Amino acid sequence: MFDSQKIKKDFPIFEKHPELVYLDSTATSLKPRQVIDKLVEYYTQYSANVFRGIYKISEKATEEFEKTREKIAQFIGAKPEEVIFVRNTTEAINLVAYSLGRKIVDKSSEIVVSLMEHHSNFVPWQQLAFENGARLKIINIDKQGRLLFSPEMITRRTAIFALTYVSNVLGTINPVKKIIKQVKKANPNTIVIIDGAQAVPHLKVDVKELACDFLAFSSHKMLGPTGVGVLWGKRELLEQAFPFLYGGEMIREVRLEETVFKEPPYKFEAGTPAIGEVIALASAVEYLEKLGMEKVREHEKELISYALERLKEEFGEKITIFGPEEAEERGGVLAFKFGSYHPHDIAQILDSLNIAVRAGHHCAMPLHQALKVEATTRASFYIYNDKEDVEKLIEGLRRVEKVLG
Ligand SMILES: Cc1ncc(COP(=O)(O)O)c(C=O)c1O
Missing domain, CATH: 3.90.1150.10 (Aspartate Aminotransferase, domain 1)
Known part of the structure; x- marks a missing residue:
């Protein structure tokens, strides 16, 4: 130990x-000095906006911001361009539900979630099913709080499969790798979203190994600042998805007739992000990596x-x-x-x-x-x-x- x-x-x-x-680290973790110092470094040394400035401190802020993207990518075995910064796990999951879910779920669809989900990975899917007339199917649990998943739950109609890696109540570590394999075997078109809020801070998580489509987690549960969440998604799905929020920073060109959006991940990062907090998240990852x-x-x-x-x-x-x-x-x-x-x-x-x-x-x-x-x-x-x-x-x-x- x-x-x-x-x-x-x-x-x-x-x-x-x-x-x-x-x-109470399941709710939020405490923060080490290294993270707090990095946050102070940003606010005291280069607290400019990112991407916009053609001056040194803005360039420095942008460089540090993008360093976190690379750090996160390396931490979860992903490519930096597939790492999107949002506010928290909740927003990351909502992004998938709005941007892709609304596009692919209809009356004939089924959405599968489990009984042990945090509301963040339950309500967005329940609501999507409700709005688009789809059927919501729930994976039950046994007496010890283990999933009772059977591949027969997945049909040709299953559009979305959303599951937590680790339960925030039962503590159950779900055999997600095995389950994802079974889901994809039963229906390769099913989009698999993993709620990693209680996994990424505590276990080695590699998205390539898991072979999921999306992974969501929060900085504040893994020693990092509040106000930052991460959504990782497969490139082709991110390209297919609609933007989540529209406005500044996510566009390539705006004309009166139409707007052309940037490529992912920027297409999903409208407005000024939590710059210092994203930058300090890299120090949290470094801290965990060192351990x-x-x-x-x-x-x-x-x-x-x-x-x-x-x-x-x-x-x-x-x-x-x-x-x-x-x-x-x-x-x-x-x-x-x-x-x-x-x-x-x-x-x-x-x-x-x-x-x-x-x-x-x-x-x-x-x-x-x-x-x-x-x-x-x-x-x-x-x-x-x-x-x-x-x-x-x-x-x-x-x-x-x-x-x-
Ligand atoms: C499993 C799980 N999913 C999602 C969330 C939501 O995280 P956030 O509040 O950072 O959006 C939590 C928070 O406790 C959680 O434990």
């Missing part, structure tokens, strides 16, 4: 809050394995942990039900001990309905967490029992 105490030194938030036990994504995964696997064991040991039947029993099959996410205590009460008492967890439906209401709970408490781990944090969570839950009786 990493020396998390050493890693914590890179995260200035722990200087301000040395007592903080941060167990090594395989090691990040190993660290989280060991931590989740320890947490599963210790929580069961301490609380037995009193705690219900959702998702697969084996650490091998899950990421560093741990959503649970604790006695009959309400998750909001649990989170509040934990907060009084400086332990930050999440309580609620975690933007996965259909999944919570299936689990027959209104809300869960969710603890999630990342590179700056260690076994001591798990012990603190246990102490915190003991306090919950004491206070709430």
Whole structure:
């Protein structure tokens, strides 16, 4: 495992809050100094707009901005011209639904999603199905929160297949590579969109290896700034898709009669982007690369394995942990039900001990309905967490029992 105490030194938030036990990286990760410094570098040294200026600081900003595109491309095994900067995962998925989905989905189409999707990868497809009269098919899950996918779900009508790589509630790591292969075998024309919001920050993800058509993820969950998301898409599909937003920067020529758009990725990047934030995302990727994504995964696997064991040991039947029993099959996410205590009460008492967890439906209401709970408490781990944090969570839950009786 990493020396998390050493890693914590890179995260200035722990200087301000040395007592903080941060167990909410699934919502957003903390940011290392290297990322914050890069953001400050942009704002203090070359805070000009990109692509427009014929002067040095604008050229520098453009160069740094494009460096991030290259960095991201290399990180996920893609080509830079297939990397589009948007605001977050939500926008990336909406872009695909609007720009391509609307074009290819009609009354005869089927869209397949899973029960474990975050609303970001559920509502855009549900809405598209509703507006275009298509049928929405849902992949169910078993008792351990594993997908019950069968290739028979894919027919010649399946236009879209949208699936999360890692569940933000169950922690399930879906066997996406295998599933994509099955989907494409059943219908090579089905467009496969992978929600990588909880995967790219935690595992080695390579789009060529996965053989998906689109991958969406957010900078703020992988040590980078907020306000930046990435959509990777296959070149030929990006060419086929309509632009998402129209306006400045995405055009080649505008005449009164018609407009000619730029090539991808610029065709999808209308308006001034989050320049400093995109630039600083490269530092986040560098940070993760230095640690090594395989090691990040190993660290989280060991931590989740320890947490599963210790929580069961301490609380037995009193705690219900959702998702697969084996650490091998899950990421560093741990959503649970604790006695009959309400998750909001649990989170509040934990907060009084400086332990930050999440309580609620975690933007996965259909999944919570299936689990027959209104809300869960969710603890999630990342590179700056260690076994001591798990012990603190246990102490915190003991306090919950004491206070709430
Ligand atoms: C699996 C998954 N998909 C999508 C999202 C949405 O990410 P964002 O809020 O950055 O758009 C999240 C956020 O928690 C998530 O966990």
